[in-house]
Amino acid sequence: MIRRAFTVVELLIAMAVLAIAAAIAFPVYRSAVAKSRETTCINTLHQLHSAIEIYRANYGGEGVYGGVTEMRLPPYLIWMIRDLGLTHAAMRCCVPGRIHPWSGFTVFYPSPDMGANGDWKGWAKYCSEYRDQAILIGDFNHDPNKDLIDSPFVTHRIIGLYVGGQVKVKTKFGQPQMRLWWND
Numbered sequence: 001m002i003r004r005a006f007t008v009v010e011l012l013i014a015m016a017v018l019a020i021a022a023a024i025a026f027p028v029y030r031s032a033v034a035k036s037r038e039t040t041c042i043n044t045l046h047q048l049h050s051a052i053e054i055y056r057a058n059y060g061g062e063g064v065y066g067g068v069t070e071m072r073l074p075p076y077l078i079w080m081i082r083d084l085g086l087t088h089a090a091m092r093c094c095v096p097g098r099i100h101p102w103s104g105f106t107v108f109y110p111s112p113d114m115g116a117n118g119d120w121k122g123w124a125k126y127c128s129e130y131r132d133q134a135i136l137i138g139d140f141n142h143d144p145n146k147d148l149i150d151s152p153f154v155t156h157r158i159i160g161l162y163v164g165g166q167v168k169v170k171t172k173f174g175q176p177q178m179r180l181w182w183n184d
C-alpha cells in the first residue's frame with residue numbers, strides 16, 4: 001500500500017468543507033440557546049402570574065378589571081416577591097445584560113414612582129376594555145433588535161404576560177412599549 005501526504009489542494013478543500021459545516025451548525029446552536037432562554041422566561045412569567053394572582057387575592061383584588069389600586073396589583077414586583085417570601089433569582093429574566101433594572105421585566109401598569117405622570121386613568125380604561133387580554137408584563141430582553149428598542153421602524157420579538165395569564169411571544173413591527181401593540 002502506497003502512503004502519501006495530503007496535497008495542499010486536498011487540505012484546502014477539507015478546510016473549506018469544515019468552514020461551511022461550522023457556518024451551518026453555529027446559527028442553529030445559537031438559536032437553540034436563545035430558544036431555551038425564551039422557554040425559561042415563559043415559565044418565569046407563568047410563575048409571576050400565579051404570584052400576582054395570590055398577591056391580589058390576599059388584598060381583595062381578585063377578578064377586578066380596572067384601576068391599579070382596585071385590582072390590588074403589586075406596586076413593584078420586588079415588593080410582591082418579598083411580600084410572598086419568594087426568591088428573586090427565580091423571578092427575573094435569565095438573559096445577561098438585561099435592559100430593565102432588577103427583574104429585567106417591563107410592567108405595563110403605572111407604578112407609584114411615576115407620580116402625577118402615571119397614566120392611572122389610561123390603564124383603568126385599557127384594562128376595563130381588554131380585561132384578560134390586557135398586557136401586564138413584558139420581557140424585552142430576547143429581542144434581536146433590543147439595541148433599537150425605542151425604534152418604531154423595526155420588527156421586535158417580545159414575550160408578554162397578559163392579565164388572564166396567557167404568555168405570548170409576539171414578533172411584530174412597531175413599538176412594543178405601547179399597550180395596543182399587544183392587542184392588534
Ligand SMILES: [Zn+2]
Pocket residue numbers: 037041092093094095104139141142
Ligand atoms: Zn427573559
